Amino acid sequence: MNSKIIYHVSFPKLKIFLEISPIAVNFKNISIYWYGIIIATGFLLGYLYVNKRSNEFGVPSSELSDFIVTSSVTGIIFARIYYVLFYPGNFYKEHPQKIFMISEGGIAIYGAIIGGMFAIWVMSKIKKKQFLSVLDLMAPGLAIGQAVGRWGNFVNQEAFGTITSLPWGMSSENTSFFTVHPCFLYESLGCIFIFFILHFCSHSLIKKPGNLFLIYTALYGLLRSFIEPLRTDSLVIPNTQIKISQALAILLFLTSTVFLIASVPKQKKISS
DSSP: OTOOOOOOEEEGGTTEEEESSEEEEEETTEEEEEEHHHHHHHHHHHHHHHHHHGGGGTTTHHHHHHHHHHHHHHHHHHHHHHHHHSSTTTHHHHHHGGOOGGGGOOOOOOHHHHHHHHHHHHHHHTTTTTHHHHHHHHHHHHHHHHHHHHHHHHHHHHHBBBOOOOOBBOOOOGGGOOOOOOHHHHHHHHHHHHHHHHHHHHHHHHHHHHTHHHHHHHHHHHHHHHHHHGSOOOOOOTSSOOBHHHHHHHHHHHHHHHHHHHHOOOOOOOOO
């Protein structure tokens, strides 16, 4: 990307017309991208929420930064590796220098979750904290970060869907000016909804460690399983037409739901 790129984004039926550049600041040879700013904003908001509630989950605020930093760094690395491994074709083999250009977009949330969970598991061992409780703590913050972070796809004009006639259809140069599903918006709104469910459940319903995180993975899996079929830029399993994120979403929803049901206490039968 460069400073000359301007996207003419419109929501025609809503009479909304915008000009968007993916670069927020361009000073001499230094460019700061909106994608990075938005991701950082989502991270900050998620951190503020998690920090406020960390003591409730057995993690003192003084130790929270160790979990946040390690899981974030590892999550970003795994998110990029996941994206590069499953990106169709030989683009990254032919342009290996592009592997490190995350500012241009191209990270996968499932890779981030895998990497983040691994880091939290390691840190839980080191800090002698309950792994599942730390996952529960992180789940609402993750939903916040995703809800905000998806707007990075908007400024980069990526992660959109197939052609639609719905009132909120979006068009731009990257959609060849066809009106398409704004999938970034669907996921952002869905993650906001998931956050509120997690916030409510964490205060009133969920007591068993790990269940709050299972609710997150179940709901996000369900959300993504509906959104992924609409997208036109999905990563696929090599040598197949199977969308890897859709397959994982369905698997996550089913397995998380099974574990949640299994965790419900069985009522004891009263003998007569």
